[in-house]
Amino acid sequence: MNYVVKLLCIGLLSLSFTASAQSELTKSAQTHNKEQATHNAQRESGFKLTEKEYLAQKKALEERKRKVQNQIDMLAKTFSKNEGELAKQEEKLRLDTGSLGELFGVVRQAAKELESENQTSVTGADSTQYSQAVTSIVAAKTLPTLPQLTDLWLSMNEQIQASAELKESEVKVIDGEGNIASQLAYRIGSIGLISEQGYLHWDGKRQDATYYSKQPENGPRLNSLSELSEGNVETMIVDPSRGFMLDQLALTPSLFERLQAGGVVGQIILTLLVIGLIIAIFRGSKLALVQQQIKKQLKTPETPTDNPLGRILSVYDEEKHRNVESLELRLLEAIVDEQQGLEKGLSMLKLLAALAPMLGLLGTVTGMIETFQVITQFGNGDPKVMAGGISMALVTTVLGLVAAMPLLFAHNILSTQAENVRSILEKQGIGLVAIQAEKQQAKSTVGNEI
Incomplete structure (x- = not known):
């Protein structure tokens, strides 16, 4: 009998303990459900906010695309209109200029040749009064004006007169060590430039001169040219090729160089x-x-x-x-x-x-x-x-x-x-x-x- 009572007591205790445990689990589950519901509500509100932002950005981009497309259409219409107008103006220019276009080409060609002559010829050492005018004609994109054409003619006349002169002038000479010094030189028309040591090679772009690496035997010197101008010398060695033969002379090897x-x-x-x-x-x-x-x-x-x-x-x-x-x-x-x-x-x-x-x-x-x-x-x-x-x-x-x-x-x-x-x-x-x-x-x- 006592044993049965004990069993009953134990059963009642276990039942009460199980009921309390279930009650605690139920409370814990309910609390967790409430927290999860709150978190889900916060995430849903965030998703809704992000969707609104994306929709707003999409709307703004579509509006910008529409404006750009409108600008493209307007520019295309303007480009087509300008092309037509440009074609009309070019045809009008061709009709208005007539043979002046060919004249402009001839003038530019003559100016280029004269500019090259000024840069390579020894006359550029002291006869360059109109060289800037010639350069401006070469670089011009429009028809030359009457003053420019006059300067071109004066430059040609200047070179023609300089080619017939025997004239002394000061030029910058670069020696073998790279030193630059002003020296007195004698210009023989457009053929050559002669100093105390012989012929000089003139560089019109740098506006200076250098000595040829090899001078001709019994070649002219400044003193001999002075005697020539006074009539004491009847003959003189000149280079009619304007420097080409002197360049070839420098390339001609000597006997020692041939033996080497x-x-x-x-x-x-x-x-x-x-x-x-x-x-x-x-x-x-x-x-x-x-x-x-x-x-x-x-x-x-x-x-x-x-x-x-x-x-x-x-x-x-x-x-x-x-x-x-x-x-x-x-x-x-x-x-x-x-x-x-x-x-x-x-x-x-x-x-x-x-x-x-x-x-x-x-x-x-x-x-x-x-x-x-x-x-x-x-x-x-x-x-x-x-x-x-x-x-x-x-x-x-x-x-x-x-x-x-x-x-x-x-x-x-x-x-x-x-x-x-x-x-x-x-x-x-x-x-x-x-x-x-x-x-x-x-x-x-x-x-x-x-």
């Missing part, structure tokens, strides 16, 4: 030429001295001296007691020894003469290889890029031929001189053998008679 274009191969060829000429001069003088000594020796054969023929005579004096065959061999040996001395250095001359053109051919091949390499790298559009290799190819060939010709000529002359000396020695040797043979024959004849 040969490169290392050219220097080797020149070295061989110098060595060959030294050998030729030395051996030529030696052979000439030997010939003089032999001529003197032929006059006094009984007194041998220190020369090839004298040494042959000495061998004869020493070996004349031998029989004819032995004496002939001794003399032949002496002649061969003298021949080696006479021909000393001639083989080297012949070798150098044969080697020079071969080196020239080597330089030619090397220069062409360099030229083809340049063509491979830069193409063949600019000949100046290939000039180095072509110069080396041509100069070395010329140097090889130039070096070979005098060496061959010297070798031929020296060989002839040595051959002449050898012939004299052989004749004298044969003569000595003949004398010895006659003596022995005479002795044998006398012995037989006895």
